[in-house]
Each structure stands twice: as structure tokens, then as C-alpha cells.
Amino acid sequence: MAAASLAASPARPRGGLRVLPAGIFLAFALIPIVALFTGGTYLVSLGSRVMIFAIAAVALDLLVGYGALISFGHAAFIGLGAYAVGILSVYGITDALVSLPVALAVSAAYALLTGVICLRTSGVYFIMITLAFGQMAFFTASSLAPFGGDDGLTIAARNTLAGFPLLRDERAFYYVVLFCLLGTYVFCRALVGSRFGRVVRGAKENPVRMATIGFDVYRFQLATYVIAGALAGLSGFLLANATEFVSPAYMSWQRSGELIVMVLLGGLGSLDGAIIGAAAYLLTEEWLSGFTEHWKVIFGPVLVLVVLFARGGLIGLASALVRRFARG
Amino acid sequence: MSTTLLVVQILNGLQLGVLLFLVAAGLTLVFGVMDFINLAHGAQYMLGAYLAVAFYALTGGFLSALILALAAALAFGLVLEFAVFRHLYDRDHLDHVIATFGIILFLNHGVKLVWGAAPLSLPMPELFSGSVRLAEGLVYPVWRLVIIAAGLAIAALLYVLVAHTRIGMLVRAGATNAAMVSALGVNIGRLFMIVFGFGAMLAGFAGIMIAPILSVEPGMGDNILILAFVVIVIGGIGSIRGAFLAALLIGLVDTLGRSFSVDILRFVMGPSPARTVGPAIASMLIYLLMAVVLYVRPTGLFPAKGR
Numbered sequence: 001m002a003a004a005s006l007a008a009s010p011a012r013p014r015g016g017l018r019v020l021p022a023g024i025f026l027a028f029a030l031i032p033i034v035a036l037f038t039g040g041t042y043l044v045s046l047g048s049r050v051m052i053f054a055i056a057a058v059a060l061d062l063l064v065g066y067g068a069l070i071s072f073g074h075a076a077f078i079g080l081g082a083y084a085v086g087i088l089s090v091y092g093i094t095d096a097l098v099s100l101p102v103a104l105a106v107s108a109a110y111a112l113l114t115g116v117i118c119l120r121t122s123g124v125y126f127i128m129i130t131l132a133f134g135q136m137a138f139f140t141a142s143s144l145a146p147f148g149g150d151d152g153l154t155i156a157a158r159n160t161l162a163g164f165p166l167l168r169d170e171r172a173f174y175y176v177v178l179f180c181l182l183g184t185y186v187f188c189r190a191l192v193g194s195r196f197g198r199v200v201r202g203a204k205e206n207p208v209r210m211a212t213i214g215f216d217v218y219r220f221q222l223a224t225y226v227i228a229g230a231l232a233g234l235s236g237f238l239l240a241n242a243t244e245f246v247s248p249a250y251m252s253w254q255r256s257g258e259l260i261v262m263v264l265l266g267g268l269g270s271l272d273g274a275i276i277g278a279a280a281y282l283l284t285e286e287w288l289s290g291f292t293e294h295w296k297v298i299f300g301p302v303l304v305l306v307v308l309f310a311r312g313g314l315i316g317l318a319s320a321l322v323r324r325f326a327r328g
Numbered sequence: 329m330s331t332t333l334l335v336v337q338i339l340n341g342l343q344l345g346v347l348l349f350l351v352a353a354g355l356t357l358v359f360g361v362m363d364f365i366n367l368a369h370g371a372q373y374m375l376g377a378y379l380a381v382a383f384y385a386l387t388g389g390f391l392s393a394l395i396l397a398l399a400a401a402l403a404f405g406l407v408l409e410f411a412v413f414r415h416l417y418d419r420d421h422l423d424h425v426i427a428t429f430g431i432i433l434f435l436n437h438g439v440k441l442v443w444g445a446a447p448l449s450l451p452m453p454e455l456f457s458g459s460v461r462l463a464e465g466l467v468y469p470v471w472r473l474v475i476i477a478a479g480l481a482i483a484a485l486l487y488v489l490v491a492h493t494r495i496g497m498l499v500r501a502g503a504t505n506a507a508m509v510s511a512l513g514v515n516i517g518r519l520f521m522i523v524f525g526f527g528a529m530l531a532g533f534a535g536i537m538i539a540p541i542l543s544v545e546p547g548m549g550d551n552i553l554i555l556a557f558v559v560i561v562i563g564g565i566g567s568i569r570g571a572f573l574a575a576l577l578i579g580l581v582d583t584l585g586r587s588f589s590v591d592i593l594r595f596v597m598g599p600s601p602a603r604t605v606g607p608a609i610a611s612m613l614i615y616l617l618m619a620v621v622l623y624v625r626p627t628g629l630f631p632a633k634g635r
Contacts, residue, residue: 070422117619121626124365124421131620132615135554139615143608253554256399257367257429264426294441296433303430304412307423 020272021185032171041170043298044245045242046286048174050279051181057262057274058184059231064260065269066192067224068204069119072127074259075135077107079141079228079251081236086153086246090146094174096167096237103237104230107285110137111229117224141248152247159241167241177238181275183233188271191227198225265306267315276314332466335576337587338580343472345579346479350534351552351573352559353486354527360566362520365421367428370532370553376401376532377539377548378439381448390453397536398529403594405528409521417520432550440546445628447543450536475537482530490568493516499523503566555582558614562621564628574629578614585613 028051035043056078063069084103093099112134119130133268158167167173192196202210203217210217240246250256258281266277284302288295312318355369379397387393408431412588417424456470490496498519503507535549542548559578563570590606597605621629 019381023455064422070425072425117623123624124359124565125466125561125622125626125628127365127421129619131554132558132622136615136619140608143604143611144506145604146514152413247360253552260422261426261429264422268422294437296437297441300430300432300434300437304427305425307419307430308412308415 003326022188024176024186024272024275025182028181032174040153044170044174045311046282047165047285048170048177048238048242050282051174051177052235052242052284053259053262053280054275055238055247057182057233057259057266057278058181058188058271059228059235060259060264061229061268061271062188062191062224062259063228064263065271065273066197066204067200067221069221069225070127070260071130071225071228072253072256072260073114073132073137074232075249075253075255076134076137077111077232078236078239078255079246079248080107080110080138082240082246082250083141083144083147083153083236083239085159085240086155087147089155089157089159090153094157094159095160095163095243099159100234100237103233107233107236108226111226112222115225115229119218119221119225127140129223131253131256134251134253138248138251138253141251148247152245155240156242157244158244163192173242177242180234180238184234185275188231196220200248219293261303265303265313267313270315271322273313273315280314330462331516333587335462335466336468336478337583339468339472339476341563341580341583342576343476343479343579344583345576346476347534347538348552348559349483349554349572350479350530350537352528352563353482353558353568356560356563356566356568356571357433357499357503358527359560361499361506361523362417362502364417365424365428366413367425367437367525367527367553367581368408368431368435369556370526370549371432372401372405372528372531372536373552374403374439374546374549375435376535377450377544378443378535379532380536381443381450381544384450390451393450394536395540401414402525402529402536403531405532406521406525408528409524413524414517414520436546436550445546447545449528449543450539451541467498467632471540475541478537483535486568492519495519516585517619543581558618564580567628567630570628570630573579576615581617582610582614585610589613 018101028047028303031047032044035041035047056074060071063071063074081103084106088094088099088102110133114130118126118129118133143151158165159172161167161176167174167176192201199210199215199217199220202213203215203221207217236250239250262277262281263274264277265280266275284299285295288298292298304315312319336584354380355366355487358364358366358369369407376397376493380393382392383396383400384393387396412427416427452471455528459467460473461467474618488496490499498509498514502523504515506516509519534552555578557607559574560571562578563572563574586607588604593602593606593609625631
């Protein structure tokens with residue numbers, strides 16, 4: 001998929017990748033149709049899962065790739081969005097028109113609250129303080145005895161949408177997730193291209209210079225942090241509906257690490273890379289775990305090799321290959 | 329809240345504190361001197377425990393298992409440094425995080441493959457297996473006291489090494505400005521290797537010492553890693569003194585918080601909500617402490633870098 005679209009204009013790697021998003025979304029749109037022939041909903045639910053994590057990964061790329069804000073607590077926002085769905089359903093509120101705004105608001109509010117503190121620090125300290133807030137959310141969820149505590153909370157049924165049980169059909173749910181991913185992608189793409197996005201990117205290169213020009217870097221970074229948090233909350237809303245289950249494990253620091261791995265595996269700072277990385281990570285997981293339950297013994301060294309030899313992730317690797325082809 | 333219970337919990341807190349210090353010391357040195365984030369440090373702690381169990385099965389003696397496991401932990405650390413880490417020192421932090429995350433996955437599941445997923449245990453040395461009466465009605469396991477003593481001894485040794493030897497001087501200089509040390513003609517690559525190997529050995533030592541108390545299982549390093557990071561961030565990256573004080577602080581706050589949070593909360597709320605809220609607050613306490621410290625001092629309590 002990537003290679004075919006890359007070959008179109010090999011001389012300009014960034015330009016050559018311009019058709020990549022179209023290819024990605026076309027492939028996602030076709031999966032349920034392919035699944036019609038293979039039968040079963042396995043492929044469809046796997047696709048939903050990939051896209052749900054792709055939403056969170058795109059949001060994280062906004063922070064890491066464009067803002068150089070390495071958040072090691074991103075999974076907390078997914079968990080908050082998921083718990084919003086779960087806790088509301090305990091109280092009999094099961095309509096997405098309520099639970100979705102609540103999920104977004106809760107994760108945005110937590111991002112605002114913690115971002116105010118986190119963004120005072122930078123570099124390694126930022127990584128660690130975001131981790132700390134992620135852990136706080138994790139332990140809070142673990143101690144919510146009325147809502148399952150450590151064991152998690154089973155949700156009776158998926159949310160309705162304005163009263164219609166739309167999300168309960170696997171295929172319909174798939175396309176709702178696809179729509180959300182597309183919306184997230186288009187929104188983030190517009191954001192990074194806007195004046196706002198240029199300030200954030202400028203602050204990544206040189207925060208002092210941006211401040212000297214007259215921008216309050218802190219406020220721009222805080223806004224980015226809140227947006228990324230809310231988008232992860234969207235991902236959490238969808239995840240809770242997909243699995244009909246929420247658990248503190250959604251917020252574990254290992255999950256935050258996995259999200260960073262996804263973004264880096266695909267390639268930082270391109271948004272496309274985050275989607276490809278999420279797909280690559282989850283599909284590799286699915287594929288390798290089919291052979292052996294110890295698939296991480298294989299996957300761990302693969303990650304090390306990616307870092308050592310494939311700088312720029314899969315997108316960077318693909319561009320380098322295309323460039324080599326163009327020359328030879 | 330009797331005095332005996334308080335003393336026992338303070339001792340437990342100290343024991344956790346010195347254990348954290350053993351792990352955090354290597355982490356903060358590697359971090360401070362090489363500017364390298366080693367998430368796999370916790371996995372090296374786990375590996376130390378597993379190696380000790382394996383060598384105990386071979387030799388049947390705790391001391392021989394300890395020595396062999398330490399040597400193996402050192403060797404493994406050096407191999408990791410040689411094969412992977414030294415190629416990453418000049419990369420950015422994100423690459424460190426991903427590569428060492430990969431190593432965690434490998435080691436956590438590698439030990440599962442070799443030794444199985446079931447928890448293992450390392451028998452205590454006969455000599456230290458009992459309990460000792462410290463005061464009237466105050467009985468405390470000897471092994472925990474041994475851990476505290478060993479941790480304090482290592483802390484003293486580290487102090488002498490870092491403050492009064494040439495290699496320690498280079499380490500301190502490296503933590504302040506590694507490029508300058510290199511420019512002065514010091515073989516910085518060898519210094520890095522020594523620091524890394526030493527750190528790996530300390531983490532392994534911590535894993536071996538705790539193995540007789542905790543069960544040895546895959547992933548046992550993950551939680552201690554996060555705690556160690558909290559310690560070095562609070563203490564200030566690159567500072568051994570900061571790591572020591574922060575480790576004791578975290579050990580005490582975490583242990584005492586867990587033991588007394590419910591009792592303290594009962595003063596302000598009913599017993600039933602206190603039982604629910606207490607454990608949650610207790611497990612959050614150290615992260616709360618870290619957030620507050622970073623809010624007030626964004627580079628920790630004792631920053632080593634002279635900025």
C-alpha cells in the first residue's frame with residue numbers, strides 16, 4: 001500500500017507521500033468489504049481496534065512529533081474517556097450524545113489540569129511528570145471499588161446514538177470509528193498547517209526564539225496538550241464501546257509506552273506515520289502472537305533494530321528506499 | 329497507631345528506601361553522565377534475581393550464587409552497552425525510550441521462556457533467616473536489617489568512590505559536562521562503559537537482595553523502575569546524594585502512607601469512605617510528591633548539571 005503510492009513521485013519524498021493518506025483511508029474503508037468474502041467479523045473488529053489506537057497515536061504525534069513534548073502518560077486520557085463511558089453506563093446513561101461529550105470533557109479537563117503543571121518542566125522531567133500523572137490516574141481507577149477496581153468494569157451494552165443502537169452492529173461501528181479517525185486526521189492536519197501549528201513547531205525547534213518573537217509558547221503548548229488529551233479521550237470512548245469493558249490496564253504506563261512505540265515505529269511528525277505505526281504494531285502483535293505466546297521476545301529486538309537502523313520509522317525507511325530506487 | 333507498629337513501618341520504609349537507592353544510583357549515573365534514559369534498568373534488577381535463583385540451584389549456596397549472579401549481571405550489562413546502548417548515546421531521548429522498551433519486552437518474556445511464568449523464590453541464607461528482638465514486643469526479620477545495612481554500606485562506598493577517587497571525579501565532571509571531560513583527553517567511551525556496568529551490577533544486586541523476600545517473577549522490575557525514576561527526578565538527575573535522600577524519602581512516604589492513610593483519613597471522614605479513599609491516596613502519594621517537587625523545583629532537589 002505504502003510502496004505503491006510512494007513510487008508515484010520518488011524524487012520528492014515528502015511530496016511522494018502526499019497520496020499516502022488517501023491510500024491508508026481507502027484501505028481502511030475497504031476492509032469490511034473484504035471481510036464480507038472471508039466471513040466473520042474478526043477482520044472488522046481487528047480493523048476497529050487498529051483505528052481506535054491510531055486516533056490516540058495521531059493525537060500523541062501532535063505532542064511528540066510536532067511539539068517535542070514526549071508525554072509518557074498518554075494512555076491515562078484513553079482510560080479517562082473509557083471510564084466516562086463505563087461509569088455513565090452504571091448509572092443507566094448509555095447514549096453517545098451524553099457519554100461522548102463527557103468523555104471528551106473529562107480527558108480535556110485532566111489534560112488542562114495536569115498540563116498547567118507538566119509544561120513548567122521540559123525534557124526528561126516532562127517525560128517523568130507526565131508519567132507521574134498517568135500513574136495517578138491509573139491508581140485512582142484501580143481503587144474505584146464501586147466500579148470494579150483492579151478487575152475493571154464490564155459494560156452491559158454499547159452506547160446508543162440518539163436512541164438508535166447503531167454502534168451495536170460491528171460493521172456500522174467500524175465505519176463510525178473510521179469516521180472518527182478521518183475527522184481526527186483532517187483536524188490535526190489542518191491544525192499543524194495553521195498559524196497555531198507553526199508556532200508549536202517553532203517552539204519545538206527553538207522555544208526561546210519563539211518567545212522572543214512574541215509568542216507565549218506555554219499557552220500554545222498547553223492548548224496542544226489539551227487537544228491531544230481530548231482526542232485520546234475520543235479514542236477511549238470508542239475503545240470502551242468496542243470491548244464493552246473498561247479496566248485500569250488501559251491506563252498502565254506500559255500502554256503509554258506502546259503508544260510512543262507506535263508513533264515512533266511509523267515515523268514522527270507526519271500524522272500518517274502514527275496511523276501506520278499503530279497498524280504495524282497491532283498487526284505485528286496479532287500476527288506474532290498467532291505463532292507463540294512469547295511473541296514479545298521477537299518483537300523487543302525488532303524495536304531495537306528499528307531504532308538502530310530505521311531512523312524516521314517505517315515512513316523514513318520507505319522514503320529512503322524510494323530515494324535509493326530513484327538514484328539507482 | 330502504636331509505637332511498635334510505627335517503628336516497624338519506619339524500618340520497612342528504610343528497607344524500601346535503600347533498595348530504591350541501589351536501583352536509582354545506577355540509573356541516575358547513567359542518566360546524568362551519558363544523558364541516557366535506560367528503561368531496561370528495572371529489567372536488569374529482575375535479571376539479577378533470576379540469575380541468583382539459577383546459580384543457587386547450581387551451587388546450593390547463597391554467597392556463591394550472589395557472587396556469580398553479580399558477575400553475570402555485570403557481564404550482561406556490558407554486553408548490552410557494547411551491542412546496543414553505545415550506539416544510542418548521541419541520539420535523542422525518544423530513541424532511548426523505544427530501544428530500552430524493546431529490551432524490557434525481550435527480557436520480561438525471555439525469562440518467562442527460560443524459567444516459566446510461575447513465581448520463583450530464592451531461599452534466605454540460613455544465618456539471617458530468623459527474626460531478632462529489637463525492643464520489648466518489637467520483633468523484626470534479620471534479612472530486612474541485612475538489606476538496610478548492605479544498602480547503607482553501598483551508599484557509603486559510592487560516596488567515597490564518587491567524592492574521593494579519580495574515577496569519581498570524572499563521573500562528577502561527566503555529569504556536569506561530558507563534552508568538556510572528553511575534550512580534556514579522558515576516554516569518555518571507557519568511562520561510560522564503567523559507569524554503565526557498575527549501574528547494571530547495582531541493579532542486579534538490589535534484585536538479588538530482595539529475592540528472598542519477594543517472589544521472583546517476570547515484570548518484577550517494571551514497578552521498581554518507575555519508583556526509581558520518581559526517585560532520581562525528585563533527587564535531581566545525576567546526583568547520587570539527591571538519589572539517596574529521595575530514595576529514603578520515597579521509601580518512607582510510600583510505606584507509611586500505605587500503613588496509616590486509612591487511620592489518618594478517619595479523622596476527617598467516616599470509616600467506610602476512608603477505607604476506599606485511603607489506599608488510593610496512599611498509592612498516589614509519591615507521584616503527588618513528585619508533581620509538587622517538580623512544580624516548585626523543575627529540575628529536582630539537587631540538580632547536578634551546572635546550568
